[in-house]
Amino acid sequence: MDSTTTLVAVASVVAAVFAVAVAVLVRLVRARRDLRRAGLPTGPRWVFWGAVLYFVLPTDLLPDPVYLDDIGVLLLALRTLHRYPEPPESLR
Structure with a gap:
């Protein structure tokens, strides 16, 4: 494997992980x-x-x-948002 192929492979993995992080951020928002x-x-x-x-x-x-740490923090925040809300008395 030459250095160009290695660089492209690493860049692809970083781009894929970044795309996952952005997707989780969008889901949180x-x-x-x-x-x-x-x-x-x-x-x-x-x-x-x-x-x-x-x-x-x-x-x-x-x-x-x-x-990966950014994804973990975003997922924890998303889990907190989904677990926290209690419906108001008018919606129960």
Whole structure:
């Protein structure tokens, strides 16, 4: 395997992992928007904004070409949004 092939393979893997991270970020934003439209609580605001900032800012636990930690933080925030809401009394 020459260096060009290796570079293309690594770039493809990084691009695929980044695409997954962006897809999870979009899902998190849509989940928060849908909860707000339904009038349900969206959980602590810092969970959502903390996850978004962790994804955007370059300071991570792992270097940014490795987006696995970003995906993990986004998934934890998404899980928190889905577990937190309790329907208001008027919707029960």
